[in-house]
Amino acid sequence: MLESAISQGLRATGxxxxxxxxAVLALLERTHQPLSATDIYSQxxxxxxxxxxxxxxxxxxVLKELGLVAQLDxxxxxxxxxELKEGRTHHHHIRCQICGKIVDLLLCPLKKLTKLIEERTKFVVDDHTLEFSGFCPKCQ
Amino acid sequence: MLESAISQGLRATGxxxxxxxxAVLALLERTHQPLSATDIYSQxxxxxxxxxxxxxxxxxxVLKELGLVAQLDxxxxxxxxxELKEGRTHHHHIRCQICGKIVDLLLCPLKKLTKLIEERTKFVVDDHTLEFSGFCPKCQ
DNA sequence: ATGGTATTTGCAATAGAGTTGCAATAAGGT
DNA sequence: ACCTTATTGCAACTCTATTGCAAATACCAT
Structure with a gap:
């Protein structure tokens, strides 16, 4: 059960x-798709x-500030x-353009690329987003 | 001058x-940053x-429908x-979290990865987005 | 050049995501 | 059980973007 650990994190920040x-945490915990605010509301x-x-x-x-939830755009x-981060590693997503289904991609291939980009642009890279979309097996 | 070529494309679709x-085309043509609608308006x-x-x-x-402009989110x-596509190849961007400056990354490292993802997920991949953010040389 | 017609424009209204102010409610330490 | 402070719900609001409609204008035919 996450709840008591999270409760501590909440109290630590007043x-x-x-x-x-x-209720929101429990819903995110038992759901396997990332949910929008209106999804959470209507569910x-x-x-x-x-x-x-x-x-x-x-x-x-609040959950985002505590680092418990990731926001996807x-x-x-x-x-x-x-979506809840809860022990999950950094990952990306693929989304079906027909039915909207979202599947996790359990990989991130961007470490080497990040170095190359820092050399070329002289930026310090802090974050990245990567997302694929297409047609899921059912919608092809 | 793009204008006459584009004019033809417009007429071909009535x-x-x-x-x-x-005016919008000319502005996009002489600007080197991707512009928002309000940017275009106020400029x-x-x-x-x-x-x-x-x-x-x-x-x-309309310009997006004609394939002349790319929309970035x-x-x-x-x-x-x-931003105008005008003879430019597929590319991605890095954005400064402080000043908002956007720089093109003239590369796309995702072809191999796309195949891997199609094998693993059984999706047909149609599109992807990739974006980096961080701190530009001036804002570090 | 002129006129006719369909496209485009500006204005006002609207839609949808997300935020803010504030009084009422509820958490949780004592 | 009480008291303080955080949180909630409601209403109003902000911001991006879209839609309906009458007036303006591009452009083809004459």
Whole structure:
């Protein structure tokens, strides 16, 4: 159970473990797709858990600040998605252009490239995004 | 001069070369940074070229449909940017997290990786995005 | 050059994602 | 159980982008 460990992280920054934060965390924990704020909102509505959409936004932002959640901005989606980091390593995603299914790519091939880019551009690289899209097996 | 060639492309799809389309094209042609719709709008305002923001959006969408302009959705920017394709090959970008400067990366290292991903995921890959961010030489 | 017609433009209204102010509520240490 | 402070819900708002519609204009035929 993550909850007590997370509770500690919250308290360490003067925050509290609440009914709504538990609900959002539990949902992210049992879901295997990255969820948008409205996904989280409507899913919890269906489960008759009262939570305002504003609270969903505030909750994912807190979880992001604590480093517990990653925010994904996939191309052409127009809204952010969120997924639990929980012991998972850095990875990227592929998204189906037809049905929207998102699958993790358990790799990151960009370490060497990062060095090359730093040499060529004289930037210090801090972050990167990499995303593929196409047609999933069912939609081909 | 691009204009007459583009004019043909427009007419081939039942469209017209107009004062505003010329102005947006000319601006994109002489600018070396990808521009947002509001960038284009305010830049043309400064040059005393009257154009509505709505028209800017419609214009970049037409140019995108004609394959003349690429739309970039950079991470954490919250708005799209547009750049002329005009004879340029597929490439990616790096963006400074401090000053927002965007520099082209004249490479794409993802061909081999695409094959690997298709094998592993059984997706057919159609597109990808890759973006780096960090600190430019001036902002380090 | 002139006129006719379909495309394009500007304005106003609208849509959707996300944020902010504030009073009411609830967490959790004492 | 109480008290303080963080959190919540509601309403209002911001920002990017899109849509409907009447007026303006590109451009083809004459």
């Amino acid at each position: 925050r509290r473990m609440t009914r709504t934060r538990k 919890l509505q269906e489960e008759h858990i009262a939570i305002d959409l504003v609270t969903v936004y505030r909750t994912v932002n 996939l191309h052409h989606e127009g809204q952010s998605r969120y | 469209r017209r070369m107009t004062r505003t389309r010329k 043309l305002q400064e040059e005393h070229i009257a154009i509505d923001l709505v028209t800017v959006y419609r214009t970049v969408n 950079l991470h954490h920017e919250g708005q799209s940017r547009y």
